[in-house]
Amino acid sequence: MDTQDANTMTIKQLIITALALTVSSFVQAAPQLLDRVVAVVDDDIIMQSELDQRIKTVGVQNNENDLPEAGTLKEQVLERMITESVQLQMADRAGIRISESQLDDAMGRIAAQNGMSLSQFQQAMASEGVSFAYAREQIRNEMRISRVQQYQVGERIQITDQDIDYFLASDIGRIASAAEFRLRHILLSVRSGAAPEEYKAAESKANKLVAELRDGAEFARIAMAESQGRTALNGGDMGWRKEAQLPSLFADIAPNMAIGDISDPIRTASGFHIIKLEDKRGGNSQVIQQAEVRHILITPNEVRDQDQARDLINQIYERLKAGADFAELAREYSDDPGSGAGGGDLGWVSPGDMVPEFEQAMTVTATGEISTPVRSQFGWHVLEVTDRREADIGEEVQRNQVRQMLYGRRFEEELPIWLRKIRSEAYVDVKEQL
Secondary structure, X not given: OOHXXXXXXXXXXXXXXXXXXXXXXXXXXXXXXXXXXXXXXXXXXXEHHHHHHHHHHHHHHOOHHHOOOHHHHHHHHHHHHHHHHHHHHHHHHHOOOOOHHHHHHHHHHHHHHOOOOHHHHHHHHHHOOOOHHHHHHHHHHHHHHHHHHHHHOHHHOOOOHHHHHHHHHOHHHHHHXXXXXXXXXEEEEOOOOOOHHHHHHHHHHHHHHHHHHHOOOOHHHHHHHHOOOOOHHHOOEEEEEEHHHOOHHHHOOHHHOOOOOEOOOEEEOOEEEEEEEEEEEOOOOOEEEEEEEEEEEEOOOOOOOHHHHHXXXXXXXXXXXXXXXXXXXXXXXXXXXXXXXXXXXXXXXOOOOOOHHHHHHHHHOOOOOEOOOEEEOOEEEEEEEEEEEEEEOHHHHHHHHHHHHXXXXXXXXXXXXXXXXXXXXXXXXXXOOO
16 A cells, blocks of 8 residues: 555545544534423424423322322323313413413412412422422413313203202202201100109209290200200200101101290100200201392592592482482492492392492491492492391202202213313324323
């Protein structure tokens, strides 16, 4: 090999070496794979990092020992995320949004349900390795999905009055809707075969105790001191019982008692019984206090600030005190579109119907009187209580409860069907190597 060949070989070797170094350098400098698409769902994508985060969250929320093996868990979580993505895209198209204040309220309720303040809840999540911002966004998405489901599934469900009637007439309906009673009980026992004088003495004592109880004596104290019944040491408290679960000797008496009533002595072979109806719930009887109210509402707006709204309501209040006609002022000034045209009339109002500030003013205002101006989230009010009454809304409440229960049943039946339908109609491309 001559010198030229040697030089040629050297050049070739140098080129090869240079190429090798270049390739090596390129390989070493190539960016690491940080994330990748694991699924395409219509116009959305699901990233590996999102899937990993959700799997981690599922692990935090559940006992690790109760989870399926890793591959199965990953498939289940991804399928859940695909279905959620379809629904969130539906929410986007429908313009469904959750405001920051709505989200704050939801987070506060979740924290309270766990016996924590919002800051404690945030710290607890951080200690589990879950980002609070991530959890907040997940809750926002869940709220949006819930609204989509209500619109898409809930609006198809119609519960008719006939459905409610059928349920209430059924055996399970009668049991579920039956009233419950909380009774206290005193037994003055008389031994078997006792002489008439013993019965008379026991009856006399029972009548004396009834008089004391009706005069305000504490039932629990009397029961603990005098009763020979099984519940004596519990102050005679028999707990909550459905009507069908009441002892037969009380079954005809308790349903006809008002809360707080003390029965006459009830004679049986074992002695004399006294019962008190401590409380009652359910059934088709629920008496509440209602107020007939009218009001005038003045709200701040583009041309009237808060101070000007307050000044105007004070002027109206002074005119009312001077004898001006309430209905006429309501029609002229009230910013409540629902009641203003009707002279401010709100009809009969039940507890809980109004915002707290309004309800408080309504409670302390005597019938026929006009309240001083009161401010609520809606603006400034003056109100007049025109009448009060007791109303039995038990049947209405009972039917509403049955309606909600039947709606819930139907919703749970229809939701999986709808979810399968929207999943089958969506374009989904799951990448390999999950």
